Amino acid sequence: MTDQARIRNFSIIAHIDHGKSTLADRLLERTGAVSQRDMREQILDTMDLERERGITIKAQTVRLPYKSPAGEEFVLNLIDTPGHVDFSYEVSRSLAACEGALLLVDAAQGVQAQTLANAYLAIDAGLEVIPAVNKIDLAAANPDAAAQELAGILGGSPDDVLRLSAKTGEGVDDLLEALVKEVPAPTGDLDAPLRALVFDSYFDAYRGVVCYVRVVDGSLGSGDSLRFMVTGEVHEADEIGWLTPKAVPVGRLGPGEVGFLITGVKEIDRIRVGDTITTARSPATRPLPGYDEPKPMVFSGIFPTDGDDFEKLREALEKLRLNDASLVWQPETSKALGFGFRCGFLGLLHMEIVRERLEREYDLDLVTTAPSVAYRVILPDGGEEEIRSPQDLPDPTERRGISEPYVKAMIIAPSDFVGPIMELATGRRGIVGGMKYITPERVELDFEIPLGEIVFDFFDLLKSKTKGYASLDYEPAGYKESDLVKVDILLNGQPVDAFSSIVHRDAADAYGRKMTGRLRELIPRQLFDVPIQAAIGGKIIARETVRAKRKDVTAKCYGGDVTRKKKLLQRQKEGKKRMKMVGSVEVPQEAFVAALQVDEES
Amino acid sequence: MSPAGVDSFAASAAAYVHVPFCSAVCPYCDFAVVAGKDELADRYVAAVCSEIERSEMWRPLDAVYLGGGTPSHIDPSLLARIVDALGNRHGIAAEAEVSLEANPEDFDVDRACRLRAIGFNRVSFGAQSFDPGVLASLGRRHGPSEIVSSAGAARDAGFENLSLDLIFGTPGEGSWAATLARAVDLQPDHISCYALTVERGTPLGRAVSIGAPAPDPDVQASDYELAADRLQKAGYLRYEVSNWARPGHECRYNLTVWAQGDYLAFGNGAHGHRDGVRFRNIRRVEAYIDAVERGECPRAGEEKLSGWDAEIDRLFVGLRREAGVIAGRGGAALVEDPEGKRLLDAGVLALADGRLRVGNPLLGDEVLRAVIDLKAPEVRENRVRADIVSNNA
Numbered sequence: 001m002t003d004q005a006r007i008r009n010f011s012i013i014a015h016i017d018h019g020k021s022t023l024a025d026r027l028l029e030r031t032g033a034v035s036q037r038d039m040r041e042q043i044l045d046t047m048d049l050e051r052e053r054g055i056t057i058k059a060q061t062v063r064l065p066y067k068s069p070a071g072e073e074f075v076l077n078l079i080d081t082p083g084h085v086d087f088s089y090e091v092s093r094s095l096a097a098c099e100g101a102l103l104l105v106d107a108a109q110g111v112q113a114q115t116l117a118n119a120y121l122a123i124d125a126g127l128e129v130i131p132a133v134n135k136i137d138l139a140a141a142n143p144d145a146a147a148q149e150l151a152g153i154l155g156g157s158p159d160d161v162l163r164l165s166a167k168t169g170e171g172v173d174d175l176l177e178a179l180v181k182e183v184p185a186p187t188g189d190l191d192a193p194l195r196a197l198v199f200d201s202y203f204d205a206y207r208g209v210v211c212y213v214r215v216v217d218g219s220l221g222s223g224d225s226l227r228f229m230v231t232g233e234v235h236e237a238d239e240i241g242w243l244t245p246k247a248v249p250v251g252r253l254g255p256g257e258v259g260f261l262i263t264g265v266k267e268i269d270r271i272r273v274g275d276t277i278t279t280a281r282s283p284a285t286r287p288l289p290g291y292d293e294p295k296p297m298v299f300s301g302i303f304p305t306d307g308d309d310f311e312k313l314r315e316a317l318e319k320l321r322l323n324d325a326s327l328v329w330q331p332e333t334s335k336a337l338g339f340g341f342r343c344g345f346l347g348l349l350h351m352e353i354v355r356e357r358l359e360r361e362y363d364l365d366l367v368t369t370a371p372s373v374a375y376r377v378i379l380p381d382g383g384e385e386e387i388r389s390p391q392d393l394p395d396p397t398e399r400r401g402i403s404e405p406y407v408k409a410m411i412i413a414p415s416d417f418v419g420p421i422m423e424l425a426t427g428r429r430g431i432v433g434g435m436k437y438i439t440p441e442r443v444e445l446d447f448e449i450p451l452g453e454i455v456f457d458f459f460d461l462l463k464s465k466t467k468g469y470a471s472l473d474y475e476p477a478g479y480k481e482s483d484l485v486k487v488d489i490l491l492n493g494q495p496v497d498a499f500s501s502i503v504h505r506d507a508a509d510a511y512g513r514k515m516t517g518r519l520r521e522l523i524p525r526q527l528f529d530v531p532i533q534a535a536i537g538g539k540i541i542a543r544e545t546v547r548a549k550r551k552d553v554t555a556k557c558y559g560g561d562v563t564r565k566k567k568l569l570q571r572q573k574e575g576k577k578r579m580k581m582v583g584s585v586e587v588p589q590e591a592f593v594a595a596l597q598v599d600e601e602s
Numbered sequence: 603m604s605p606a607g608v609d610s611f612a613a614s615a616a617a618y619v620h621v622p623f624c625s626a627v628c629p630y631c632d633f634a635v636v637a638g639k640d641e642l643a644d645r646y647v648a649a650v651c652s653e654i655e656r657s658e659m660w661r662p663l664d665a666v667y668l669g670g671g672t673p674s675h676i677d678p679s680l681l682a683r684i685v686d687a688l689g690n691r692h693g694i695a696a697e698a699e700v701s702l703e704a705n706p707e708d709f710d711v712d713r714a715c716r717l718r719a720i721g722f723n724r725v726s727f728g729a730q731s732f733d734p735g736v737l738a739s740l741g742r743r744h745g746p747s748e749i750v751s752s753a754g755a756a757r758d759a760g761f762e763n764l765s766l767d768l769i770f771g772t773p774g775e776g777s778w779a780a781t782l783a784r785a786v787d788l789q790p791d792h793i794s795c796y797a798l799t800v801e802r803g804t805p806l807g808r809a810v811s812i813g814a815p816a817p818d819p820d821v822q823a824s825d826y827e828l829a830a831d832r833l834q835k836a837g838y839l840r841y842e843v844s845n846w847a848r849p850g851h852e853c854r855y856n857l858t859v860w861a862q863g864d865y866l867a868f869g870n871g872a873h874g875h876r877d878g879v880r881f882r883n884i885r886r887v888e889a890y891i892d893a894v895e896r897g898e899c900p901r902a903g904e905e906k907l908s909g910w911d912a913e914i915d916r917l918f919v920g921l922r923r924e925a926g927v928i929a930g931r932g933g934a935a936l937v938e939d940p941e942g943k944r945l946l947d948a949g950v951l952a953l954a955d956g957r958l959r960v961g962n963p964l965l966g967d968e969v970l971r972a973v974i975d976l977k978a979p980e981v982r983e984n985r986v987r988a989d990i991v992s993n994n995a
Contacts, residue, residue: 527948527965550823553966555796555844557922558669559618559859560633560873563880563905566918569971576971584944 001219001254002075004190008183009077009214009258011094011127013119014104015112015471019134023104023166024062024080028245030172031064031076061200061212061258062245066176074180077258079199081118091118092125093273096289097199097214097258100128100183102175103150107133107141107163110442111149112471113412119153128183129154132162132175149439186216188255193284194218196253196261196277198228201268203322208266212243213277214258216288221252225280226263229287231272234280235263268322294326296344297405297476298455299388300351301332301369301498302358303340305580305589309364310339316362317341320354327354332389336496336582337367337592342389345371348455367580367589369498373452376403376479390500393486396537402502403481405451408433411462413470415443420465428453429482429504448477452502487512487541489519490533494583498592512542522591525549530585603841603852605925605957611854611861616665617692618855619650619684620869621673622887625707629741629805630769630798634871634885635671642887646869647680649894651687653868660866662693666700667855672728674704678716684868685720692866699724699763699854706748714759724763724853725756726792731769732784733777740772740798741805746784753788763851765792770829771822772798773815778825779832786836791851795829796844797822823964843922843963860923862916870900878912880905910978917958917973922966926952926959933958935979941972 014020064076079094095101101122105111122129131150133143147161162178164171200212213220220226224237239262241249253259265271276287304313321327327350332342345351351371358364377385377394378401387393393402409430411421415437422432422445430449437443454474462470485508489499499519503511512534519532523546534542557565579586620634623646627637636642666688673681681702688694701724702717709727717725731737732746749766756764766785770778785793798817800810810816830840838846842860845853858865859875867874870890873882881904884890893900907915913932920927927933936942937953945951951969952961960966 527944527950527968549819549965551797551819551826551964552968553797553843553964555799557843557919558856559865559867559875560620560871560882562859562873562875562915562919563882565970566974569967569974572967573971573975 001252002257004186004188004254004256006072006074007077007186007256008074008100008179009079009098009186009256010100010102010130010179010183011079011081011091011098011122012102012104013081013091013115013122014134015106015109015115018104018106018109018112018115019166020080020104023134023164023172024078026166026169026172027064027076027078027176028062030169030176031066060245061243063242063258066180068177068180069173072180075257076176076179079258092121093199095122095125095127096274097197097212098127098183099186100130100179102179103129103131103154104134105132105146105150107135107143107146108138109469110142110146111153111412111438113410113444113473114471116153116412116444117410117473117475123154130162130178130182131156131160132164132171134164134166136163137165137168137170145439145441149442152438186256188215188217190217190219190255192217193282194220194224194226194277194279195284195288196220197288198261198271198273198275198277201271201273201325203268207239207262208264209262209268209271211261211263211271211277212258213253213261215253215255217255217284218279219252219254220261220277222249226261226277227280227283228271229276229278229284231270231275233265233270235265238262238264268325273325294346295476296326296328296346297373297451298345298347298351298371299342299374300345300371301334301337301340301389302329302343302355303334303337303367303369303498305365305367305578307338312362313341313358313364313366316358316364317343319362320357324354326350334369334391334498336498337369337580340367344388348459365578365589367498367592369592370501371455371593372502373405373450373455375405375452375484375502377401378403378481390486390502391497393502401481402484403479404484404502406448406477406480407451407454407474408477409447409449409454409472409474411445411447411470411472412438413443413445413466415441417466417470418443418445421445421462421470424458424461424465425449428458449474450480450482451476485536487515488535489515490531490535491519491523491582491585491587492530493533495535496582496587508536509541512536516542516544518594519591520544520546522594523585523587524579526586528584603849603857603925608841608857608923608925609861609928611857612863614664614854614858614861614863615661615692615695616667616855616858616863616865617663617688618865618867618872618874619666619668619688620671620867620872620883621668621676621681622646622671622870623675624670624672625675625705626741626743629809630801632801632804633671634887636887639887640676642891643676643680645891645895646887647676647683649891649900650868651683653894653900654684654687654691657691657866657868660692662695662698663688663866664695664698665855665858665865666694666698667853668702668722670703672705672708673702674709674713674717674725678713678720681717681722682720685722689721694721701726701763701853701855703728704752705744706752707742707744709748709752709755711755711758714755714761718759718761723761724765725761726765726767726794726853727752727756729766729768729785731772731775731777732781733775736769736772736775736777736781739774740769750788753790763792764790765794765853766790767794767796768829769796769798770825771817773817775821775825779828782829782832786832792845792847792853793833793838794845795826795833797826826964839924840963841924843966860919862912862919878907880907880915914973914976918970921958921960921969921973922963924959924963926957929953929956929958931979932973932976935976936973938979939972939976942976945969945972 012020060080062078066074066076081091081094133146136143143163147158150161151158195217196213196215198211227234242259278284329341329343374388377399430447433446483505485505488495516532516534529548530546532544533540622635624635624637700722703726705728729749833846840846841852864876870887871885883900884902890900917932949961950965952959
């Protein structure tokens with residue numbers, strides 16, 4: 001066990017690209033946790049996708065041995081957090097296991113909406129927040145302005161804000177000293193009954209469920225019989241240990257310590273993240289405060305292109321869920337796309353990541369439908385029904401109204417862009433609640449907006465209207481009744497359920513024209529004319545036609561061309577496999593989502 | 603030509619010889635050609651002759667085709683050595699078609715007479731267009747007047763079988779009808795009309811990839827329909843997607859290819875088909891010469907076709923013909939295939955009198971894409987057994 005006075009548990013809060021993973025690399029290097037030989041970039045981002053996109057999806061934990069210049073030895077537990085709004089629930093879990101948080105801000109970009117939201121989470125959780133400005137080596141860096149912003153948010157003087165470059169290593173030593181001096185040591189009671197927080201878990205094919213735990217009181221020993229206080233399950237501690245970042249088994253974890261626990265449980269659903277572990281023999285009376293389970297916000301249909309892959313898709317989803325308890329789904333049947341699943345996601349990035357992992361890691365060819373939110377239909381008898389797919393919306397005669405989820409959104413941007421942002425938000429039925437100047441140049445805008453209006457292209461539009469300077473964060477803000485209608489799309493006279501969408505009545509005509517126009521671009525020419533119509537109920541509101549193709553033949557095929565031409569046609573045929581037959585019309589898979597994407601010029 | 607006549611070319615013996623030399627490479631061309639390497643011609647022809655001499659002895663050839671490149675670009679004496687080598691090794695049938703490709707820019711009466719004397723009796727000119735602007739944008743080095751004088755020279759030298767190649771749908775063309783009219787005025791025996799095709803890796807392909815105008819498929823479709831109409835009125839019958847001929851002047855070498863017949867192939871990048879094997883030679887001219895000079899076989903690869911694959915191949919090459927193919931096992935599978943049914947319903951594919959035809963040649967690739975992946979019908983095994991039984995009986 002490690003002496004609590006020598007332990008410092010902390011998280012790093014940072015916006016995407018503000019250098020959190022690079023700083024983690026530097027800390028691992030400086031403290032010697034990872035030898036130079038094993039060092040690679042973003043060592044804590046283990047998934048391919050995380051490395052490619054430069055984002056952290058899954059929280060990671062590492063124990064860093066640190067010897068101060070004065071010769072004192074400490075253990076620093078870094079609990080890494082994801083930076084994207086979709087994964088903010090993972091942030092609150094990580095914060096619950098810490099006494100301190102490092103608030104890292106890019107010297108060129110300043111405070112962003114997610115950083116701010118997460119900083120408030122840390123302050124509310126009673127953590128000591130250490131502000132730091134990163135990337136001071138950049139030519140465009142303005143560390144003074146960033147420090148000013150941080151001081152304005154957290155109080156204190158800009159001079160007290162740390163300045164560093166995770167890339168060059170400058171300032172990292174000062175940071176380590178600040179962590180030791182400013183983050184409080186844990187103050188657990190070794191003699192009290194065990195209380196340890198499960199702040200994360202993942203599934204290992206050989207070991208089963210691996211829990212990440214933070215011991216608060218008492219101690220956790222290998223072989224102990226453990227009670228999970230919320231679920232009531234009792235399991236033996238098969239193995240406990242530290243993450244250095246390699247898993248190193250130890251006999252016992254004392255108060256304040258962070259490590260892993262393996263119980264032999266194979267089913268991820270039997271372990272609930274946020275649960276409190278105590279011993280079966282002398283249990284604690286009260287569990288630690290838990291936190292809300294993440295709720296899916298965005299729903300989309302996922303269908304295999306080849307109907308025979310349905311079972312393969314189900315298995316893949318089940319495997320993904322082993323490491324992503326927030327992923328939920330139920331079977332869905334579409335006339336156009338066959339059998340698939342309606343999946344719930346935390347947000348758009350989450351949806352994109354799940355889709356990409358299904359295709360890459362499980363070799364599936366998928367059609368994804370446009371994302372939607374969960375609407376509540378008010379039935380004639382006054383009751384309510386939740387629908388997660390536009391095709392489930394009852395006819396107008398069988399409903400009294402529809403209410404939709406709203407969110408409280410926060411946008412931080414340079415003040416020059418207030419006009420375009422307001423225009424965008426009000427155009428999407430947003431109601432501006434307030435505007436605060438963080439500094440004379442940067443402003444925070446708060447408003448309420450229907451979630452359905454921001455799930456698709458809002459963030460892309462926001463970025464393009466603000467030259468990439470705006471950041472967005474949001475949280476659920478209840479349901480409100482709205483005048484919503486279902487717009488159907490007909491191909492060759494047949495409604496295609498997967499294209500149906502629920503939109504506000506005032507926006508329906510424009511939506512119908514945009515969809516039919518986009519589909520005309522996306523659907524390749526076929527052997528016959530394909531009319532594309534948008535309709536509300538039986539009323540056509542927009543129409544376009546994909547003209548029949550006239551020429552599809554190679555000019556030459558002589559003795560020398562036979563083999564080559566076969567190969568060429570074979571390649572074209574592979575391309576056609578990325579098409580879905582909808583009635584008699586071939587529709588590219590991408591069309592089901594791309595039809596809604598923003599046009600370049602808008 | 604009657605469907606039976608077209609099919610009979612499956613039994614003819616043909617040979618293709620590649621002559622890669624050109625005065626310049628046209629920007630749209632992706633054949634195995636070289637420009638500015640005429641000094642290689644002697645060694646190249648020697649290599650081709652040696653490849654011919656080493657080929658397995660066959661029977662007198664019904665059709666010989668010298669393609670390129672520009673066979674007319676090198677000295678006729680070199681072409682004579684090639685024709686002689688073929689004659690010595692395999693023989694050339696008395697009524698054989700002996701054809702070569704020529705460019706109007708280097709063709710006159712003297713050359714025409716020398717070629718006739720060697721034994722060539724068919725010449726195919728790369729005329730492409732009668733519009734000087736189109737010819738310039740195609741990178742051609744001749745004008746309309748050279749086409750007229752070359753055709754005249756060929757006729758004067760006694761060529762009774764004359765063909766013109768034309769290209770339509772060059773962006774900004776606008777003169778296709780006039781080109782067709784001028785071509786017909788020359789009264790060739792055979793006309794090939796090709797839609798300008800942008801091939802990857804060519805100068806044209808690169809230009810289009812960075813924004814140069816690409817041919818418009820709808821304009822090309824209209825151009826094609828115009829050609830079909832004008833040529834038919836002038837007495838030319840379409841016998842393949844891009845080929846029209848006065849009756850009896852169809853290209854016999856090409857008919858052999860499309861009937862899945864056997865044709866030998868010599869020279870760099872040449873492709874042949876013999877005894878159920880499609881084979882190809884090394885594409886780069888120097889590498890080809892080196893291989894032959896070292897005494898090696900210059901083949902770069904081959905594809906054996908037997909059973910079901912050969913049946914698919916038969917449909918694949920044969921369906922480009924106006925006569926189509928005898929439906930056979932492949933056709934039976936195609937009309938049962940969902941894709942084949944869709945094409946039948948749409949009128950792109952037609953089945954009549956046991957023959958399968960592409961009803962709309964402009965959509966021929968739709969049919970061929972359905973053909974390439976056809977699976978053998980499951981009753982196949984039973985049928986083989988029935989054959990065995992009947993053979994034994």
